[in-house]
Amino acid sequence: MSIRYRYYEGPEDLTLQYDFWKKVTSDLPYAWKPTISPSQFVTQEQFHPKSRAFAYDGDTLVGYMSFTGSREFVSLGYPWVLEGYEGAVQDELYDRVYGFAVSEEFGAEKFAQRFRSQWKKPIDFFLSKGFEVMNASPIVGTSLDGIATKQSDLIPYRVEQGFQFDKWEDLERRFNRNTSDAEIEMMRQYYSSVNFDYGIEYRMNGERGGYAGVAIRKDTNYAEVIAMSLRNDLMDVFEDVMSSIELESSRRGANTLSITTAFLPEAFARDGYMKLTEDVMVMKSV
Numbered sequence: 091m092s093i094r095y096r097y098y099e100g101p102e103d104l105t106l107q108y109d110f111w112k113k114v115t116s117d118l119p120y121a122w123k124p125t126i127s128p129s130q131f132v133t134q135e136q137f138h139p140k141s142r143a144f145a146y147d148g149d150t151l152v153g154y155m156s157f158t159g160s161r162e163f164v165s166l167g168y169p170w171v172l173e174g175y176e177g178a179v180q181d182e183l184y185d186r187v188y189g190f191a192v193s194e195e196f197g198a199e200k201f202a203q204r205f206r207s208q209w210k211k212p213i214d215f216f217l218s219k220g221f222e223v224m225n226a227s228p229i230v231g232t233s234l235d236g237i238a239t240k241q242s243d244l245i246p247y248r249v250e251q252g253f254q255f256d257k258w259e260d261l262e263r264r265f266n267r268n269t270s271d272a273e274i275e276m277m278r279q280y281y282s283s284v285n286f287d288y289g290i291e292y293r294m295n296g297e298r299g300g301y302a303g304v305a306i307r308k309d310t311n312y313a314e315v316i317a318m319s320l321r322n323d324l325m326d327v328f329e330d331v332m333s334s335i336e337l338e339s340s341r342r343g344a345n346t347l348s349i350t351t352a353f354l355p356e357a358f359a360r361d362g363y364m365k366l367t368e369d370v371m372v373m374k375s376v
Contacts (some may be wrong), residue, residue, distance in 0.1 A: 091153070091372055093146065093175075095143060095146075096146070097186075099255075103144070104128055104129050105156055106144070106154075107128060107326075112124060112172045119206055120229070121307065121312075122305065122307065122351040123284075123285055123305040125284055125285060126283055126284075137196075138196065140187070141156055141157050142187070143156070145179050145182070146330065147175070152171055152175045152179065153183055155167050155184060156188045157188075161197045164200065165201075165203060168216070169187075178212075184302040197209065201373065201375075201376075202371060202372065202373045203221075206243050206369065206370065208359075208367070210306075217299045219374070223371070224373045228351045228368050229349065229365070229366050231363065232335055232347055232368040234345050237340040244333050245324075245330045246293055247290055248291045249338055250288065250290075251287075252286050252289060257301045260298065261319035261320070262319050264374065265266075276314075277317075281317055286303045286341060288338060289302065290304070290338060291300060294324065295324060300319065301318075302317060302318040302335060303316050303318075303334060304339055306344050311344050312344065313339040313347045323350065323356050335347065
């Protein structure tokens with residue numbers, strides 16, 4: 091097997107990367123919607139073509155690997171390959187991309203990546219490269235088949251396209267005093283990379299009381315609540331909050347909805363919800 095490797099050559103490679111990632115992850119349990127971080131990274135000063143490597147068998151793209159980030163922190167992608175190209179092709183992609191990241195030219199110091207707990211091959215690959223599992227956050231969810239909730243039965247809310255970070259930040263600063271400036275800045279960077287489908291705002295007595303952001307992967311119809319901040323009185327009616335998100339996600343074609351348990355009240359026991367997976371974070375420092 092003669093494999094040809096090359097680095098990033100131009101914007102068309104972003105489309106190539108996105109299409110390939112969606113193809114190889116379409117059958118993986120609870121694979122999220124692609125983020126926009128790759129397209130953001132190519133416009134930043136830290137970007138280098140060697141942060142993206144592609145593998146070809148003849149004219150067929152059979153694998154790629156990439157990273158985004160800075161010297162202080164890198165989100166290191168997994169070397170995704172077509173079935174039958176595991177092993178040597180993955181190792182070569184890793185050596186090229188990770189090797190450049192730790193080189194004197196780029197000088198990365200810390201690496202991280204996240205996977206779903208069922209993704210055994212990617213997790214084992216990173217563990218074999220010296221990464222360690224740092225945490226695993228439970229995710230619960232439900233099927234949206236047959237959702238028949240009517241908006242008139244729910245608490246008042248308004249839906250908007252995309253996600254307005256300032257609304258989420260306003261609630262965190264006013265009602266969640268445990269959220270530090272550093273955490274808010276970290277979430278600003280993270281949420282800016284998420285391709286949200288919609289934001290949903292709750293107003294109580296004329297004042298914003300809650301805000302959430304949802305992303306939906308269209309090819310698998312999988313919806314994920316990625317951002318949420320609620321005033322205490324809305325936590326008391328959390329089932330109504332979830333009803334509205336279930337309804338709006340279903341209206342947009344989703345058939346499964348998930349949410350991290352970090353957003354849930356302790357007494358949450360909504361019918362139909364069960365543990366689906368865990369968000370597993372692996373990290374490595376050099």
